[in-house]
Amino acid sequence: MINLLIADHQPLIRRGIIEVLSVNKEAYEIYEAGTLDSALKISHTKKIDISIVELHLGTSDGLEYIFRAKKLNANKSKYILLASAITIFEFRRAKELEVDGFILKDALIEDFIYAFNVVKRGEKFYQSKIIEKTISGNDSDALGLLTEREMDVFSELQKGLTNCQISRNLFITEGTTKKHISSILNKLRLSNRMEAVVYANKLYQNLL
Numbered sequence: 073m074i075n076l077l078i079a080d081h082q083p084l085i086r087r088g089i090i091e092v093l094s095v096n097k098e099a100y101e102i103y104e105a106g107t108l109d110s111a112l113k114i115s116h117t118k119k120i121d122i123s124i125v126e127l128h129l130g131t132s133d134g135l136e137y138i139f140r141a142k143k144l145n146a147n148k149s150k151y152i153l154l155a156s157a158i159t160i161f162e163f164r165r166a167k168e169l170e171v172d173g174f175i176l177k178d179a180l181i182e183d184f185i186y187a188f189n190v191v192k193r194g195e196k197f198y199q200s201k202i203i204e205k206t207i208s209g210n211d212s213d214a215l216g217l218l219t220e221r222e223m224d225v226f227s228e229l230q231k232g233l234t235n236c237q238i239s240r241n242l243f244i245t246e247g248t249t250k251k252h253i254s255s256i257l258n259k260l261r262l263s264n265r266m267e268a269v270v271y272a273n274k275l276y277q278n279l280l
Contacts (some may be wrong), residue, residue, distance in 0.1 A: 081130035
């Protein structure tokens with residue numbers, strides 16, 4: 073019996089994963105969670121063998137769940153991240169956490185089953201298109217999400233400037249600068265200012 077946790081904020085996705093895995097004809101004890109808190113509660117009370125976790129777990133962070141769950145389970149569980157899209161920064165965070173698998177939501181059913189079985193037998197699985205994206209280091213398409221003014225702020229962030237310095241350079245108020253930074257973090261799926269600085273440096277290096 074394999075204890076399986078599926079953590080995704082969309083019930084339809086969770087049910088779909090359950091249906092897909094049913095072709096394996098194995099015995100599963102399946103637990104479902106739609107939020108970070110509910111997923112952690114299950115991890116506290118159940119011995120989970122494999123967790124399939126949405127990267128952006130609603131308004132929360134699937135990587136944060138993995139970080140905290142690993143402390144609870146002493147790294148005995150296996151983790152598969154499921155995402156609609158990724159950034160280089162998120163991929164590197166996943167690698168640092170030694171996530172066992174990473175697959176995009178647009179993967180074929182056969183690819184998902186294969187990835188699950190690879191992880192189940194103790195090996196790592198990273199979808200080829202994710203590896204290619206990371207090796208190329210070309211995540212500059214994400215910049216297309218930003219407005220012209222947000223690009224200006226993003227460029228100043230890359231220099232390591234404070235909000236006050238950015239505001240002075242761009243002739244805007246600090247309140248406006250803060251709003252732009254918040255929008256940038258949201259659009260690029262970054263957690264904080266430090267991630268934005270590191271991410272900006274990586275992107276600008278690739279654009280040179």
